[in-house]
Amino acid sequence: MRRITYDELIYETPVQEPERTNEDLPPPPAFYGQTKAKAALEHALKAETHAYLTGPSGTQKKETLLAYLGPVAATRPTPPDLLYLPVSEREVMGLVLPNGEGPRFVREVEAFLCEAEPLQTLFREAAFLEEKRRIEGQYRARQEALLLELEQEAATHGFTLHRTEDGFRLEGQDESALPELEARLEETVLAYLDLANQAERAVDELRRRWAERYLEPKRRALTARYPAAERYLDHLYALMVRAVVEDRLPESWEAVKPNLLIHHRPGGGAPVVFEPVPTLSRLVGRIEHTVEEGVLTTHAGLIRPGALHRANGGFLVLEAAEVLKHPHSWDALKRALKNGQVAIEEPGEEERVRTLGLDPEPLPVRVQVFLVGPVHVFDLLESLDEEFRELFRFRVEFDPYLDANEETVRAVAGLLAERGLKPFTLGAVARLVDEGKRWVERIDKTDARVNELLALAREAAALADGTVDRAAVEAAIQARHARVDLAERFYFDGLKQGTWLIETEGTRVGQVNGLVVIEGFHGEYGRPVRITARAAPGRDGVVSIERETNLSGPVFNKAVLTLAGYLRGQYAEVGAISATISLVFEQQYDEIEGDSAGLAELLAVLSAIGQVPLRQDLAVTGAVDQYGRVLPVGSVARKIEGFFHACRVQGLSGRQGVVFPKANAQNLTLEREVLEAVREGRFHLYAVAHVDEAIELLSGLRPTGYRGFHEQVRAVLERFHALENGSEESRSSDT
Structure with a gap:
């Protein structure tokens, strides 16, 4: 048995300059006091594998991770551009281009589409008009020959062929010859109309040849620069030629333009993406629709990227509980990580008949995912989901304690300054750290739940007129206790009264x-x-x-x-x-x-x-x-x-x-x-x-x-x- 002395009970954290304020102190580095967690994360980064960050709530796991990944991502190569290109009414192909080439490709395609307009001017040039007149003249001559032959035959029977607004009409006296002549008239009219159609097709073919002669070199040049987009460029070329031939240029080519899904600033490094609401559509992307005259329509330009697209080539941070909360998100995430590609899915697509619409092909992605969550969620997934064990092999665990020393006092003081709170004396911050000791009941450690320390600091700042000193922190602690001690007061009142x-x-x-x-x-x-x-x-x-x-x-x-x-x-x-x-x-x-x-x-x-x-x-x-x-x-x-x-x-x-x-x-x-x-x-x-x-x-x-x-x-x-x-x-x- 040992009786504890007063000196053994003192647990105040000593600081050399208790009256100094924190205004000039730098914020603590990422993963301050979390040496083991940092080492595990660095190992996961080197191994390029996914990881699960866990630890007590309030230790700022997510904020620490994002702050650490930022500089790491800045040193990584900038990922490629991702595009979606329509190749039919339903099919949409994916295209991956080196970083920076995506916007240039879009500009060049838009310029190519604009080439349809000059063709209308080209069709008014003398050479084209001369060729058109020659073709139309040839067919007109053949039509006239048909009519002349019919007129001569009708004249031998005393009939005359008249042209009216409604067509052709025979006039004569010999009723016996009329049936035969009317049959010949019908044959001649059909042949006449067929020649008119042939003439129209010949002119269309002429327009096609001229359009192809004008557009083909430009298509070949684009294809040479972007061979992976050949299928799309061929589709675009065919649409343009058809529109020119039919003389029905659309008001806008928006529905067939490339959709630059993802583009990062050149030299900007890899992306770091945090998705707070990982629904299926926000994770893997979605297809939006518009209503035109009561009809639901869509096109490739209305495909929107998901977090996995935006994080391609970099890092994606998700809260594990949030992913599991939203139906289909967890399975879609695992599929993307296993297959290395993202397919845009509609919720419940497997359970229902799919309606006709766009069918975008999956886009390849390479992303490192970090899940952040409590220990019990990790244990649940590890025990029930074999794929989780295969995908998330690294567990990055935050320590619930920080060393209670002057270095930690200064680190917390720097964090308070970074968060824009009122100036704190180091003595006041030491009192915060000491209260953290009470929370974890360790005389040598303080609570690593930085969020709790920040909450108490804000309460103390609210009570201070200027600089927050030790007395203001003490007052905030007492005020917090007074707000929640009703049950405790009732008990001790009952004790005094003999209850x-x-x-x-x-x-x-x-x-x-x-x-x-x-x-x-x-x-x-x-x-x-x-x-x-x-x-x-x-x-x-x-x-x-x-x-x-x-x-x-x-x-x-x-x-x-x-x-x-x-x-x-x-x-x-x-x-x-x-x-x-x-x-x-x-x-x-x-x-x-x-x-x-x-x-x-x-x-x-x-x-x-x-x-x-x-x-x-x-x-x-x-x-x-x-x-x-x-x-x-x-x-x-x-x-x-x-x-x-x-x-x-x-x-x-x-x-x-x-x-x-x-x-x-x-x-x-x-x-x-x-x-x-x-x-x-x-x-x-x-x-x-x-x-x-x-x-x-x-x-x-x-x-x-x-x-x-x-x-x-x-x-x-x-x-x-x-x-x-x-x-x-x-x-x-x-x-």
Whole structure:
């Protein structure tokens, strides 16, 4: 057993210039204090594999990653341009061009499309018109020959052929020859119209030859510069020639122009993309539509890129929980990473009949994905998804703690300056770091949840008129506690009024002040709980009333069974434990979980068996194993504070204190009021490593030896054993 001194409890972080402000301090480097996480990330970058970043919420994993990737990406090659090109009414081909060539290709195609306009002028030139007149003249002459032949034949029968607005008409007197002549007229008219159609087709062919003669060299030149786009350029060339031949140029060529999906500034390095809402369409892209005269239409120019397109050649950062939240996104992401290409998908496309529309082919992508999320999501994916294990082989885990030293104080001070908060003194920042120690209950570490430190800093800045000093931070801490301490105040008010029966002086048999923690909005607070035990001869061993009434969790139940194991081992020479010991947490009506009351429960049980009174001015916390070793527990500082406040309410006697596990000495980040009470000798802390040390403190007896604590317990157990065995023998003889 060791009594803790005031000097051992001081945990303030020293700074050399506490009054200096942070205005000229630089922000901390990315991954400050996260050496292992940084090493894992660098390894993943070298291996060019995907990674999952995890750690406590609030450690700014995403922000740190993005800040780190920025300079890394700037040194990488700028990725190529991605384009979509329509090659039919439905098909859209993908095109990958070296960086910078995409915009030039678009400009050259647009210039090529503009060449359709000059052709209209070309068709008004003398050479074209002369050739057109010659062709039309040839067919007109053949038409006239047909009519002349019919006129001559009609004249032999006394008929005359007349041309009218409605066509041709025969006039004559010989009715007998009329049927034959009308048949000949019909044949001649059909032949006449056929020649007119032939003439029109011949002129169209002339226009086609002239158009091809003009456009073909330009198409060949484009194809030579962009051979990968040959299929698209051939399609474009055919559309242009057809439009010219039919003399139906569209008002706009927008529907057939190239869609420059992705282009990065030359020399700008690789992209770093964070997609906050990774729906399927925002991840793999989408096809937009317009409504024209009530009809839904689309074209290649309305294809929009997704985050995977934008991150091609670089890095994509996603929040794991958000990806899993949106249907189809996770499967689409895995497909893209496995296949190295992105296909634009519609939600639920596999389950329904696909409507006619564009069919863009997948585009090749090469991207390194970083998922950011909690540990439980990683564990879930790793256990249930084999593809996740194959794709995300690196786990980058953030440490929940930062070293609590002046370097960290300066790092946090620089971060506050970077975020644009009011000036802070280094002493004020040190107080923030010390409060972080209380959050994690480590005297040598502070909380790595930078977001929580920033939140408290903003609250302190709101209370300060100018520069934020240590007093402003202290006021913000007290104000935060006052906002959420209603339940705590109600409890201690009830303690003062006698509603809660807690004794902080004197001695009791079978009763120990245990300590529990109650979780609140901003952390947790501790309070004492009266643990009582009653023992009598029997066969049931230790009976936990909480366990019997389903008011306990599995870890609590395990701790109770551990007590039974200790009793069997410690008093093995007695034989089977012939006792029934009821154990209960008095005035506790909610479910209890955890093993931190194991030591207090064991002391209450031993006191009840041996009828040895225990001090009520000492509270006890700590787990215990079957050999009586005292094990560390969580929230030990909050528990100590809870008992201190209870003693203050009922009156500090100068003898009160808390017995806690020796291994928890590094966790005593106690509030100032408790520290002052320890310094003044009004409150005491005792670190123990074995149950025997706690027995000596609470009972005042030696654990072993003549009339020692264990000897008294053993004597009672032997008496219980004799009584139980006597009962068995009596029942046997009666039988």
